[in-house]
Amino acid sequence: MIEKIREKMDQLEKLAGLMERKEQVIDEKLRQINERQDTLDKMLSRIESELLAPATEQHPQDVFVAAEIAEVNPFNPHKGIVYIITNKNEDGRKLDSILVSCRILDKDGNAITKSKVVIEGISLETNKTIRKPFSINENDDHNLFENAESIEVELLKVKWE
Structure with missing residues (x-):
C-alpha cells in the first residue's frame, strides 16, 4: 500500500x-x-x-469621392466597395492619393463596419473621374456586405503629385 x-x-x-x-x-x-x-x-x-496629419492646402471642392457597394470581382461572389473619385482641382494638379473614412450601413441605418482606407497611385488629372474597386476577403468566407444597404464616405486627406 x-x-x-x-x-x-x-x-x-x-x-x-x-x-x-x-x-x-x-x-x-x-x-x-x-x-x-x-x-x-x-x-x-x-x-x-x-x-491624419494636416493635408496640403486644399479646398473641399477639389476632390469628390463617393462609393457604392457592388460586385468587384467576377470570380468572387462577394460584393465589395467601388470608390468613385473625381479631381476637380482648377490648378491643374494631379491627384496622387487620398485617405477616406467609410461606414457601411444596413437597411436600418446601423453601422455594419467602419474603416479608413488609403487609396494610392491614383494619378488623376483635373476634371477626370476613376472608379477604384476594393474587395474584402473574410477568413470565414462570410460576406461582410450581405446585409449592407448603403455606404457613407468622408474625405479625410488629399495628396497631390
Missing part, C-alpha cells in the same frame, strides 16, 4: 514538473505575443498620425 502511494506521489511530482514547464512555455509565448501586439500598435499609431 505504501509502495502504491509512493508511485502515485512520484507520478504527481512528474505531472507537476510537466505543468510547470508548460506554464513557462505559455508565459513565454504570451510575452512574445504581447511584444508583437505592442509593436503593431505603435506602427498603426504612427501610420495613423501620418495619415
Whole structure:
C-alpha cells in the first residue's frame, strides 16, 4: 500500500514538473505575443498620425469621392466597395492619393463596419473621374456586405503629385 502511494506521489511530482514547464512555455509565448501586439500598435499609431496629419492646402471642392457597394470581382461572389473619385482641382494638379473614412450601413441605418482606407497611385488629372474597386476577403468566407444597404464616405486627406 505504501509502495502504491509512493508511485502515485512520484507520478504527481512528474505531472507537476510537466505543468510547470508548460506554464513557462505559455508565459513565454504570451510575452512574445504581447511584444508583437505592442509593436503593431505603435506602427498603426504612427501610420495613423501620418495619415491624419494636416493635408496640403486644399479646398473641399477639389476632390469628390463617393462609393457604392457592388460586385468587384467576377470570380468572387462577394460584393465589395467601388470608390468613385473625381479631381476637380482648377490648378491643374494631379491627384496622387487620398485617405477616406467609410461606414457601411444596413437597411436600418446601423453601422455594419467602419474603416479608413488609403487609396494610392491614383494619378488623376483635373476634371477626370476613376472608379477604384476594393474587395474584402473574410477568413470565414462570410460576406461582410450581405446585409449592407448603403455606404457613407468622408474625405479625410488629399495628396497631390
